[in-house]
Amino acid sequence: MNASTAPDDAETRGLAQLLTPQGMRLLDSLGPYDPDATLALSQSLRAQGHDPELVAAVLTQSRLRAKAHAKFGDFARHMVFTRDGVEQATRWSVAALHAQRFAQAGIEHVVDLGCGIGADSLALAALDRTVTAVELDPATAAVATVNLTGWPRARVVCADAQSLDLDALESGPAQGVWLDPARRVSGHGRTRRLFDPEAFSPPLSFVTDLADRGLAVGAKLGPGIPHEHVPRAAEAQWISQHGDVVEVALWFNAVRRPDVARAALVLGHDGAPRLPGAADDTLVPGDDAPGAGGGRNGDASRDGAAASSAAELTSATWESPAAEGDLLGAVGQYFYEPDGAVIRAGLVTDLAQRMGARLIHPAIAYLSSDTLVHTPLATAYEVREVLPHTVKTLKKWVREQDVGTLEIKKRGTDVTPEQLRQQLAPRGTQRATLVMTRLEQAGKERRVVLAVNLVH
Structure with missing residues (x-):
């Protein structure tokens, strides 16, 4: 840790009291952290004769342990933290x-x-x-x-x-x-x-x-x-x-x-790490894909179960296929949003090539295909409609589709989703997802909105 991000004086004093046998016993005696009970607990501990600075340090540490549970699970109950830590x-x-x-x-x-x-x-x-x-x-x-x-x-x-x-x-x-x-x-x-x-x-x-x-x-x-x-x-x-x-x-x-x-x-969502070099479950063709169920590992299930596990996409070089030819084309029946790690690694066209998919714009990290491919490396959607990029058209569509909960995604356009949602004023009972983006076909570019449904 850089000294510039070290604990401040107040936190250091609190840690000095906490990291003693008495302090650790008091911390470990507390039940699960409850923010609504903090004031009453503080008053109770002080009434028992505990030093106010120690009480503050113990309650702070209880809060940090609760916050750290998202990263460390049950290990957090037996660890000590700093705020920056x-x-x-x-x-x-x-x-x-x-x-x-x-x-x-x-x-x-x-x-x-x-x-x-x-x-x-x-x-x-x-x-x-x-x-x-x-x-x-x-x-x-x-x-x-x-x-x-x-x-x-x-x-x-x-x-x-x-x-x-x-x-x-x-x-x-x-x-x-x-x-x-x-x-x-x-x-x-x-x-x-x-x-x-x-x-x-x-x-x-x-x-x-x-x-x-x-x-x-x-x-x-x-x-x-x-x-x-x-x-x-x-x-x-x-x-x-x-x-x-x-x-x-x-x-x-x-x-x-x-x-x-x-x-x-x-x-994956279970957080379970996959050892480097373990069996590759990157791609699982959907039921309607040629050779469904085979993929790159023949025992993969067709229902997309592998798509919830971990997966890795690698490249031996820093060069990726160009977004041209078969790797660039029109919007098909399915639309994919690559995982951020794929985008950060610059592996979008590598993923498209692996999936048999294509980019819909050479400079935008969205993919499409005509058959469904399950992969943990991208979120799949089914395309409902390709709409004009105009507020008037979208407002009419939202009203006709009885949309009340509206998710707006964007890439390659300067739209502000929050402002657009206010303009579209969804007040219905249905859910919908709109993707604001650009397409390139035959060297010509146009702005569109994709109405899509998440593939579960």
Whole structure:
């Protein structure tokens, strides 16, 4: 964690009281967090003689544990957090994927530089790795120490990641390094994002320098990093979960797959990670598709069950097929919205080629096909109508279709969905989805609205 995102003085004082036997006993004695009962509970704990600052710290920590449940599940009940740590920590299912990379490569000793509250270190320790977790901020290092208690092969070191001698560690020389560079800086009461990789802490050049030493290196970066900033010696894997693109992980040397330059990994709604290289369930043709039920794995079900699991699309190069010829065409019976990880990885035309689909505009990440293809890598819709891009026409359509709940998607157009929804004034009883976009056919472009139904 960058010192600029370290806990403030009030949070540090609270943690100092919390991270004591008395503080932890009091925290663990509380029931599930209930925001409506916080005031009464605070008054009750103070009446019992507990220090007001400790009471505030305990109640804050109870709230953070409840918030962290979305990332860590039941593990959160036994962890300690900082406010920034909850926001910035790697989700448990994704941290498990990171740890699997090192375990599968046979890397025994991994140094987690800038470990924060210790989420990735915990995942590594759970796979029997020797872990040296390094954190610059003393309060955050103390939190990581608590979270790694019970894992004898994990050790927290309070030190500067960039000045630490990786060959002179108590657990022996580092074999692998994991980094999550700070990409935010705080000041004057607010936090702002950093977009220059050399402004990260540590900078991207520090990551590549470690890789140049031959170490097995993994680094978590923001998914919006421009492709030109990605080192070509790395494998870049964009990861999404529940529809949110959560990161791009860069992998070097022993933890890089030699035949993968970039990848989009989509974790299913159950959050269960799929090991890299596991059976590929990327595509499942629908019942009406030629060869339905075969796909790329013959035992895939036709009802689209595989579409709810994890899937990965990879490319051995940074070049993708051009959006032309068979990969560009008219709107068919089915419409697809690629997952954000596919879009971030620049694999839209690769996906279209794999699916037997086509882009409807060369610069817009929407696909279409004449037969249904189930894939976890894109959300499928059936096209009801292709409508003119005019408010008058759309308002009439909404009224005639008795629409009351209206979802508006857009890509490649400057429409503001909230304003358009007000203009269309849906007051009926039915649900509808409209997609505002552009088409290109025979070199000519036109704006259209697609009325679509989600394929379940």
